[in-house]
Amino acid sequence: MSIAEGHLITSIVSIQSGQPFSPITANNRSNSGVAQAQQGDRVNINTTALLKAYPCTSQPGQPAAGANPCAYQPIVYNPNTVITDNPDHWFNPAMFSIAPNCTGPGLTNCSATVGQLGTAGRNILSGPPERNWDFSLVKDTKVGFLGEAGLVEFRAEFFNVLNHPNFSGDGLSTIVFGGGGSDLTPFSEAPSPHAGEVRKQLADNQRQIQFALRIEF
Secondary structure, three states: OEEEOOEEEEEEEEEEOOOEEOOEEOOOOOOOOOOOOOOOOEOEEOOHHHHHHOOOOEOOOOOOOOOOEOOOOOOOOOOOOOEEEEOOEEEOHHHEEOOOOEOOHHHOOEOOOOOOOOOOOOOOEEOOOEEEEEEEEEEEEEOHHHOOOOEEEEEEEEEOOOOOOOEOHHHEOOEEEOOOOOOOOOOOOOOOOOOOOEOOEOOOOOOEEEEEEEEEO
16 A cells, blocks of 8 residues: 555455364263264263253362262353463363263263263364464655666565464364263363363464665666
8 A cells, every 4th residue: 555655555464263173082982983083072062951960069179979079160161252262271171071971860870881972063163363464664765866767665574563473273282081981970070281272383473574675776
């Protein structure tokens, strides 16, 4: 965009959504053998009905007791707040749980024979988006002694001018639970401390500024 004779401003704005992914367990807990592009099963989404069906009989930090010891404090899944934008935990793992292995009323029919798939949909979450703004300012000055076409061009260029951090979805840890067979009830296994951890930034992620001077004749 030209703002005045001899002056030019240009911008390149790039906005990309994040890569979709599924929150999963580290193991094929259901023993289904169904390929899901990754090694484990998709996890459960915590609903009000699920929390009501499996009330905590002991709280996190307490000795496990009762039929449903909770190793963490589960909360109901909320699609509007599940993404935290925090690279340490890109999503809130407390909104998920492992598929239960108890089928009877009152949690009485519990066994290590797994066989339930998680309720989370495929690719329900999105990884870090990419936002970038490159900006440049150009000033052309006529210089008579260089001839009729002579000029000096000064250029200032700013890459990622807002210094916005862009993280790579390729380094995102999507494993929420181990999903071992010995964990029977939905909340009996705490989420992995690395769940939702972003481990990579995009190359050339920091703001870069460069100046150039060109003579034409």
